[in-house]
Amino acid sequence: MWQNWSGEQACVPAVIERPRSTAEVVDAVQRAAAAGQTVRVAGAGHSFTDAVLTDGMLLSLDRMSRVIDANPSTGRVRVQAGIRIHALSEALARRGLALENLGDINVQSIAGATATGTHGTGSKLRNLSSQIEGVELVTADGTVRSLDGGELLRAARVSIGALGVITEMTLRAVPLYTLRGVDEPRPLSEVMASLDEIADASRHFEFYVFPHSDLALTRTNEVVDEAPRPPGSMRRWFEDVLLGNHALRAVCEIGKRNPERVPQINRKVARSFTKRVRVDRSDRIFSSPRLVRFTEMEQAFPREAAAEVIPEILAALEHYPVVFPIEVRFVRGDDALLSPAGGRETVYIAVHNFVGMPWEAPLRAVQAIGDRYGARPHWGKRHFQTAETLAPRYPEWETFARIREELDPDGRFANDYVRRTIVGASALLPR
Ligand SMILES: Cc1cc2nc3c(=O)[nH]c(=O)nc-3n(C[C@H](O)[C@H](O)[C@H](O)COP(=O)(O)OP(=O)(O)OC[C@H]3O[C@@H](n4cnc5c(N)ncnc54)[C@H](O)[C@@H]3O)c2cc1C
Incomplete structure (x- = not known):
């Protein structure tokens, strides 16, 4: 059996394979085809x-996790697709390099993260997949394709596994940098009053706010010309693990048992926010451990909708027991065909709830708000959209559909998720 991090998605594949090389991936894909999987x-x-789910063949690229080549002067880095982001960040740091931006965890594989359009925050910075300059792709008939540019690469950057198996990629890294990260509570009204200015004033800006609270926890990260000052292991454990996870879990458990107290709990937690300043290597500032299980939806809105839509979402969530804050992040538009931030400046708004608490009703309510703004879902986070509802929201949807059809006419790489959200009901593929 295979299951995801939150434990809410599981499947029993016919076979799980762990190839060590592109040749072994080709062999596995050809064997799956012969077996009709x-x-x-x-x-x-x-x-x-x-x-990810399948009842056919599931491939793990955990054994394909090497840095193949890294050139510190050009910043070009060739990696195997299964490398985890934390391992990649360490390997890059040893060579004086770093990724331009990251999300708030570092445990994803680079191919898995980019396949769903994973992003960090920074209104001048694009999502992770925009740093991909080339991809090696094993397609349905076992052909190994090198995609170095053009439409095919723009399709493969965010492809949700629908085009084939990505075995290697070339990324554009930047010189290693230190960030000064400042977390501080501020009145939500103050943040909302000058949201655009604040979002553009720093390299990275985001904020969290709980439903029922008028306090935001803002996070601002700036590049500094200083040596990293990593916290001692005790302090890191205290802040990241004890406060960030165990205390959070205890509060969530109280909310789960006493949903009527959620408004009060949320206000109390928000009031406990204090200012924190960190100076460290960029990847250590971006990411922290996430031990409390939750479920999440995140929608990509046109950035100009931010000031209007954030209060709407907070108001909608007040009707449900939601013990997690919303998270608001800004990214620059990019050109991947299925990137949720494709072609427009974007504000991402994420809604989470503690695992085991009701999630569907609040997420449906927030999605209904998103529908009015043409919001696009994060491909890796919960949503209820279909290919039919999504097609009009992506200007280059048909181009991706044509490329997918050319590369995988029989749906070798399709699962229910791909059929439901990308291929669409009108083009049913054989199961
Ligand atoms: C605690 C937590 C925090 C998160 N924080 C953020 C965040 O800050 N920002 C953000 O944008 N997202 C965030 N996410 C979402 C996460 O980054 C994405 O869902 C990402 O896709 C997960 O990467 P993964 O390696 O686990 O891929 P998986 O979830 O295992 O797979 C994702 C997709 O990629 C496909 N895939 C994987 N490898 C390949 C390959 N080699 N070739 C072809 N297809 C492939 C899979 O089939 C699947 O369709 C978070 C998720 C969690 C649980």
Whole structure:
């Protein structure tokens, strides 16, 4: 059996394979075809959707996790697709390099993270997949394709595993940098009053706010010309594990048992936020351990909708017991065909709830708000969209559909998620 990080998505594949090389991937895909099995790849299982699930062949690229080549002067780095982001960040740091931006965890595989359009925050920075300059892709008939540019690469950057198995990629890294990260509580009204200015004033800006609370926890990260000052292991454990996880879990458990107290709990937790300043290597500032299980939806809105839609979402969530804050992040538009931030400046708004608490009703309510703004879902986070509802929201949807059809006419790499959200009911593929 295979299951995802939150434990809410599980499947029993006919076979799980762990290839060590592109040649072994080709062999596995050809054997699956001969056996009439579909093929999916599991990264680190950190998607909340059924993106990975299969009853056919499941490939894990955990044994394909090497840095093949890194050139510190050009920043070009060739990696095997199964490498985890934390291992990649360490390997890059040893060579004086880093990734331009990261999300708030570092345990995903690079191919899994980019396949769903994973992003960090920074209004001048694009999502992780925009750093991909080339991809090696094993397609349905076992052909190994090198995609170095053009439409095919723009399709493969965010492909949700629907085009084939990505075995290697070339990324654009930047010189290693230190960040000064400042977390501080601020009145939500103050943040909302000058949201655009604040979002553009720093390299990275985001904020969290609980439903029922008028306090935001803002996070601002700036590049500094200083040596990293990593906290001692005790302090890191205290802040990241004890406060960030165990205390959070205890509060969530209280909310789960006493849903009527959620408004009060949320306000109390928000009031406990204090200012924290960290100076460390960029990847250590971006990511922290996530030990409390939750489920999540995240929608990509046109950035100009931010000031209007954030209060709407907070108001909608007040009707449900939601013990997690919303998270608001800004990214620059990019050109991947299925990137949720494709072609427009974007504000991402994420809604979470503690695992085991009701999630469907609040997420449906928030999605209904998103529908009015043409929001696009994060491909790795819960949503209820279909290919039919999504097609009009992506200007280059048809181009991706044509490329997918050319590369995988028989749906070798399709699962229910791909059929439901990308292929669509009108083009049913054989199961
Ligand atoms: C605690 C937590 C925090 C998160 N924080 C963020 C965040 O800050 N920002 C953000 O944007 N997202 C975030 N996410 C979402 C996460 O980054 C994405 O869901 C990401 O896709 C997970 O990567 P993974 O390696 O686990 O891939 P998986 O979830 O295992 O797979 C994702 C998709 O990629 C496909 N795939 C994987 N490898 C390959 C390959 N080699 N070739 C072809 N297809 C492949 C899979 O089939 C699947 O469709 C978070 C998730 C969790 C659980």
